[in-house]
Amino acid sequence: MISRRNLLLGGAAASLSGCTLLDGLNSGDSALRALMQGVEGLTMTAQRLLIGGALAPEYAESDIRQGQHPNGSTSVDAQDYLDLQTHGFAGYRLEVTGLVERPLSIPYAALLQMPQRSQVTRHDCVEGWSCIAKWQGVPLAGILDLARPLISARFAVFHCFDVIERSLSGAVTYYESIDMVDARHPQTILAHAMNGKPLPVANGAPLRLRVERQLGYKMAKYVKRIDLVDSFAGLGAGRGSYWADRGYEWYAGI
Numbered sequence: 053m054i055s056r057r058n059l060l061l062g063g064a065a066a067s068l069s070g071c072t073l074l075d076g077l078n079s080g081d082s083a084l085r086a087l088m089q090g091v092e093g094l095t096m097t098a099q100r101l102l103i104g105g106a107l108a109p110e111y112a113e114s115d116i117r118q119g120q121h122p123n124g125s126t127s128v129d130a131q132d133y134l135d136l137q138t139h140g141f142a143g144y145r146l147e148v149t150g151l152v153e154r155p156l157s158i159p160y161a162a163l164l165q166m167p168q169r170s171q172v173t174r175h176d177c178v179e180g181w182s183c184i185a186k187w188q189g190v191p192l193a194g195i196l197d198l199a200r201p202l203i204s205a206r207f208a209v210f211h212c213f214d215v216i217e218r219s220l221s222g223a224v225t226y227y228e229s230i231d232m233v234d235a236r237h238p239q240t241i242l243a244h245a246m247n248g249k250p251l252p253v254a255n256g257a258p259l260r261l262r263v264e265r266q267l268g269y270k271m272a273k274y275v276k277r278i279d280l281v282d283s284f285a286g287l288g289a290g291r292g293s294y295w296a297d298r299g300y301e302w303y304a305g306i
């Protein structure tokens with residue numbers, strides 16, 4: 053497997069996007085870079101001991117210099133999604149299923165009425181670019197409080213609308229997961245707005261995950277359903293994430 057450092061800090065990064073230059077990730081004296089190089093070799097457990105419930109850095113709105121660079125899927129061709137998109141996602145419902153006392157189906161309008169949080173944070177993609185953007189949405193903790201996960205629930209799995217791969221065995225839709233520590237972290241939100249406007253389709257409308265202490269691929273876009281589970285058996289190749297099933301880290305801490 054290619055190491056994350058090479059992917060994150062490789063020379064190819066410079067040509068990818070102005071966002072990289074914007075945030076100085078590649079400059080030799082970046083304190084952030086030093087920190088990332090310091091912690092990347094540690095296991096998830098060691099990172100947890102070091103950073104505990106620490107918050108990811110937040111920025112000022114004046115640090116936002118350009119739009120969020122769309123990456124991965126930037127549109128969805130599933131018919132159920134296209135029908136929702138035609139009507140401005142008014143008919144969208146977030147499904148919450150699995151190991152919960154109360155399965156939920158939350159209408160889009162109700163999500164907008166729930167307690168909100170907004171945060172200006174930096175998104176780091178494993179491919180080597182970063183962008184600062186303002187994200188507004190519903191803390192996942194608030195949704196979990198409504199659904200009441202059972203003690204046995206260990207992970208929140210995000211099932212998405214977009215087909216990320218078509219193979220002989222069929223279409224694969226994007227999936228990601230986080231554990232209950234990250235699910236209840238105060239900066240873990242389901243964002244419906246970005247930089248003060250409704251979330252664009254290219255960035256995951258109507259709802260996308262922000263899990264600010266991890267890399268970009270953890271931040272599932274086009275979220276259709278959140279499933280609370282106690283294992284990843286039966287999901288993809290069993291590692292809990294489309295990209296983890298293809299060799300990347302499941303815990304993509306930065």
Ligand SMILES: Nc1nc2c(c(=O)[nH]1)N[C@H]1C(S)=C(S)[C@@H](COP(=O)(O)O)O[C@H]1N2
Pocket residue numbers: 120121122123124125176177178212213214216226254255256268269270271272273274
């Ligand atoms: N559903 C879905 N979520 C996804 C992806 C994707 O292809 N499909 N790509 C991931 C990757 S690799 C990154 S860097 C971010 C990109 O988010 P952005 O388009 O808002 O920059 O979304 C992540 N979430």
Ligand SMILES: [Mo]
Pocket residue numbers: 123176177178179268269
């Ligand atoms: Mo990414």
